[in-house]
Amino acid sequence: MAYSSIVKPSVYFNTKLYTGNGSTQNITGVGFQPDWIWQKERSGTSYNVATDAVRGNTKQLFPNVAAAEATDSNYITSFDSDGFGQGQNNDTNESGQTYVAWNWKANGAGSSNTDGDINSTVSANTTSGLSIVKYTGNGSNDQTVGHGLGARPTAWFIKRLNADDWVVYHQGLGATQSADWYDDTYMYLNSSDAKMGSLNTGTGNPTSSVFYIGDTARTGLNGDDYIAYVFAQKNGFSKFGNYRGNGNANGTFVYTGFKPAWLMMKRSDGVNSWYIFDNKRNVFNVTNSRLKADDSVAESSNLNTVDFLSNGFKLRDNNDAWNYAGGTYIYMAFAENPLVANSGTDGVPATAK
Numbered sequence: 001m002a003y004s005s006i007v008k009p010s011v012y013f014n015t016k017l018y019t020g021n022g023s024t025q026n027i028t029g030v031g032f033q034p035d036w037i038w039q040k041e042r043s044g045t046s047y048n049v050a051t052d053a054v055r056g057n058t059k060q061l062f063p064n065v066a067a068a069e070a071t072d073s074n075y076i077t078s079f080d081s082d083g084f085g086q087g088q089n090n091d092t093n094e095s096g097q098t099y100v101a102w103n104w105k106a107n108g109a110g111s112s113n114t115d116g117d118i119n120s121t122v123s124a125n126t127t128s129g130l131s132i133v134k135y136t137g138n139g140s141n142d143q144t145v146g147h148g149l150g151a152r153p154t155a156w157f158i159k160r161l162n163a164d165d166w167v168v169y170h171q172g173l174g175a176t177q178s179a180d181w182y183d184d185t186y187m188y189l190n191s192s193d194a195k196m197g198s199l200n201t202g203t204g205n206p207t208s209s210v211f212y213i214g215d216t217a218r219t220g221l222n223g224d225d226y227i228a229y230v231f232a233q234k235n236g237f238s239k240f241g242n243y244r245g246n247g248n249a250n251g252t253f254v255y256t257g258f259k260p261a262w263l264m265m266k267r268s269d270g271v272n273s274w275y276i277f278d279n280k281r282n283v284f285n286v287t288n289s290r291l292k293a294d295d296s297v298a299e300s301s302n303l304n305t306v307d308f309l310s311n312g313f314k315l316r317d318n319n320d321a322w323n324y325a326g327g328t329y330i331y332m333a334f335a336e337n338p339l340v341a342n343s344g345t346d347g348v349p350a351t352a353k
Contacts, residue, residue: 005127006237009335012105012128013237015262015280016083022095023088030083035106035123036132036229037076037084038063039091040291042281042299043098046091051076054110054123054132055227057084061159063189064294069161100281100291102262106132115146116210118220124148129232137213139222144210151232153206154240155332157189161225164218166190169211172242172330173268187266187330190294195268236338240331242268247325249304251315258335260308264293265322265331272321279308279336286316311339 006012014030035053040046048063055061057076061069075092077085084101086093093099110123110132118138124131124147131147147153155170166189173185173195185197204212211230213219219226233240239256246252259279266274274293281289281299285307290300304316313333315323322329 006234006335006338009237009258009261009337012125012130013261013334014103015278016101016103017280018086018099018101020093020095020097020099022093024077025086025093026080026083027086027101028080028083030101030103032103032105033079033081034084034103035079035108035125036104036130038102039099040276041091041094041097041099042289042291044094044298045296046094047296048293049075049092052123052132052227052229053079053106053108054121054134055161056109061161061227063166064292064296066163066165066190068163100278102276102278104128104130106130110134113146113148115148116144118143118145118213120145120147122146122148124150126150127234129234129238131228131230131232133228133230135226135228137215137220137222137224137226139215139220141215141220142204143213143215143220144204145213145228146210147206147228147230148209149230149232150208152208153211153230154233156206156211156228156230158213158219158226158228160218160221161227167218170330170332171240187268188294189274192271192273192294194270231332237335239333242328242330245315245318245323245325245327245329247318247323249316249318251306251317251323253309253314254312254331256312256333256335258312258333258338259310260313260333261336262334263287263306263308263313263331264333265329267321267324267327268330269328270320270324275305275321277306277308282308287313308336310337 039049050061074087074089077087106123110121113122120135158167168187286304288305
């Protein structure tokens with residue numbers, strides 16, 4: 001059995017729940033200084049909001065729409081050692097409304113990276129496999145951009161900052177998950193559409209130092225700025241895979257090698273939303289409190305959906321959105337606890353919820 005070198009996943013990823021106060025407040029208890037914060041109102045309808053340390057705390061992107069980057073000092077006011085400062089706005093701090101913030105640790109504001117054809121600013125955490133990459137397109141196809149992970153990416157999101165869709169690449173979209181999984185297949189994070197192909201986004205396979213982009217406006221328009229969130233799969237901490245639904249309430253089991261703390265899944269061969277679950281909104285199974293990456297709607301929990309287990313997750317409903325018979329799905333998962341960690345550590349053994 002493979003061992004995880006990350007014995008305490010919560011120092012790299014953690015979910016924080018809070019209630020809005022209509023003013024300003026300090027959100028603490030994250031456990032580290034976050035470099036990428038994804039927020040969503042649970043009790044009402046508001047946009048998803050993404051803020052990162054490379055673009056700065058006053059810059060917002062909205063995963064559920066193809067809108068341009070916004071500049072507003074009333075969202076995240078600071079990245080703090082144990083959380084973040086929350087400003088006064090109705091998307092993320094309306095009085096009496098409930099919210100979730102998903103927090104990832106990268107490596108601060110980033111530094112220059114010259115590994116690719118296009119220079120980039122990179123905030124990379126090589127231990128947890130997350131890199132935040134900012135670059136400027138040059139209008140040429142098959143250009144490379146450095147990501148700083150030192151490992152081959154297994155998924156990444158790219159967003160043009162002055163508008164356009166969120167392009168998602170994921171190893172589970174290819175015919176196989178081999179070294180040559182990349183086949184110009186993609187999805188949009190802000191859309192419920194099925195997977196697509198033939199977008200001119202570069203034809204090269206990602207490497208341990210670079211990923212490829214094309215001359216399409218969505219990834220490499222000359223003179224336009226882009227942000228990419230790049231992930232390399234890490235044993236016992238993250239998993240980016242696919243599964244096939246069985247159409248049964250006793251649904252498909254998916255092995256991850258850890259107890260999930262966060263799970264996002266999307267049907268790739270049909271029109272369905274990107275559904276997000278975590279271990280804080282549902283402490284015990286069944287895990288059914290759902291939010292959508294591609295929609296501003298409030299949280300719902302009317303259906304049995306999935307169990308978080310010590311070594312993966314198991315579907316508990318035959319809904320087409322996550323368990324259609326013969327349907328294909330991709331997922332991203334981050335760990336609460338690895339199934340097995342290296343000996344001599346303070347890691348907590350994984351158990352089912």
